[in-house]
Amino acid sequence: MLEGLAGVVPPRAVGNNELPAAWETDDAWVRRRTGIGVRHWVAPGVSTGDLALQAAVRALDVAAAAPPDGLDAVTPPPVDAVIVATSTPDRPMPAMAPQLAHRLGLGQVAAWDVAAACSGFVYALATAAGVIGAGIAHRVLVVAAEVYSTLIAPDDRGAGVVFADGAGAVVLRRGEHGEPGSILGFDLGSDGAGHELIEVPGGGALARSAPDRYTPADLHFRMRGRDVFQHAVTRMTLSSQVLLKNVGWSVDDVDRFVAHQANARILSAVADRIPLPAGRQIANIDRVGNTGAASIPLALADAAGNSRLHTGQRVLLTSFGAGLTWGSAALLWPHLAPVPSVHGVGGPVRSA
Template sequence: MTRAAVLCGIGSYLPPRTVSNHDLAGRLDTTDEWIRSRTGIGNRHQASPGTATSDLAAGAAEKALKCADVDSVDSIVLATTTPDRPCPGTAPTVASKLGFRGVAAFDVSAVCTGFLYALATASGLVATGAERVLVIGAETYSTIVDPDNRANAVIFGDGAGAVVLRAGRPGEPGALGAFDLGSDGAGRDLITVRAGGSEQRLSGAEPTHEDRYFVMSGREVFHKAVSRMADSVRTMLRRAGMGIEQIDRLVAHQANQRILLRLADVLGLPEDSNVSNIDAVGNTAAASIPIALAHGHANRLLLPGHRVLLTAFGGGLTWGSTVLTWPDLAHSSRPRR
């Protein structure tokens, strides 16, 4: 019998420290109105010294495991752009912090599309025999964004989101449907950190200040993000045998509120189909979709039976989409078993 990966638990974790637009305004010579009008962001969370990406990931994973009412998984797939260390991967550290010994654990690097790539990977693991897979998106972008760069410092926040997938039947509530994934490496310079990898280290050149930090060509990224996500959604829906009119909720990568609104318009979805929390958390890269899903679930914006479209665009360039019918998940913590 064909096996499907079924979402059965969700959770998110945001570091306690919040940074408002007013906190940034004086230092970056900007205003709350300027930031909101261009991004839709009002606040973001930042990890404190002594905290690592693995800590945020473990916090979100604990909540997802409690929601699913389980205490074991076969595998952990972590999507992140900001690992604890260049080597080794961060997922085994997360597994250790959760008390899991001997489970498969590895990272996926696809920047803001990372969570979609991780979901697709986890679906493959379930199809080949895994019973439960923990999928996490976790980021500490405050460690790679130049705090004095107004264009980027106002956008990004830290956080983590996680889901538990179990083996189930295609078509049942929570079952992940068709996927569409893609990439275009020719656009790698549009979203990048140039220094720190083999290319820069073997070049013999000393990196500049800008090379050490995240850079993004905002205007070009805006247009590519909308077009690539829209095309990916249409391809995925054809594979799933669905029409856009069957979609109840859109949960897209929380890059920019204007991108979210434009994408809904291009797809022909009503504005209120967007599930968004970018105002409160900013752009959390690979963590943004699971954090938004957790937000939507907690606030009853995602209800059992809703057909939910997930799509993202990020560095690489990468993009991806999938769809599921939202399952009936617990809203309060229960003892794990």
């Protein structure tokens, strides 16, 4: 059951007219191709872990303000496990989650990362639900955080106008099937044959074992935009349809639809092909850009903060990312304490 939610974006907002002159873009060009008006990039020295911490603190605060679950005679620890979904970790090793748990003062809880690119949040959500269902944990913190601005090549206009930085977090706890906050089902998939469509070629064991085959440019993000567009639309559409059938929902039953905020044209194409009734889709890509794994929880936090999500609504999530990976989830929206704005972050963060 979902009981806490929050999102953050860095204070630095970069409008389309502020993009590098060498990219030869203007506001109309970027909006027409992506639907994005503003994206947020971190300041020098700010890491993925810093954004993850801020989102986690906020989500835990929202969960702490929720009504008690009444399942334990003794007050449980804040969480029993921490899962971080990211494609932009602070370092290749170790995983980010143990350090995040330490910075939050959670003690020696289980903590690990999930690497499923822009599908990472849905994959991490499914992992958390499985951990809770298996009785391994009572309460799990899931954080999705990205600092894509550090992966973009200076001359890559295609990726540079789209990708951005941000983090979102949710707190899950054990609950009863069918109560508000319940996660009712998942659909997950992958196709490794498309692994080169979205990638960072360098920085891993392949490059270190054959350094003569790689250059510094291979440390930057690469994407074959047209191919990715078609895969994203097809995979998210089919995954959503499969999940709707599995949980017994019709398209008319879906009150809110939140897809990975990849590109406004992709979002419209998926909604049209499912097909969803008009007015059900939630999107904030115009104000935050594509924040990878963080995009779905950021969109949820933004919508919750603006009263676009209400207790008991049926919510469909779907995602697509590098790998290739995709995944969808269905949930009943919970009763949450007020969710703070995703904007205006950058002040002091509570530490252990």
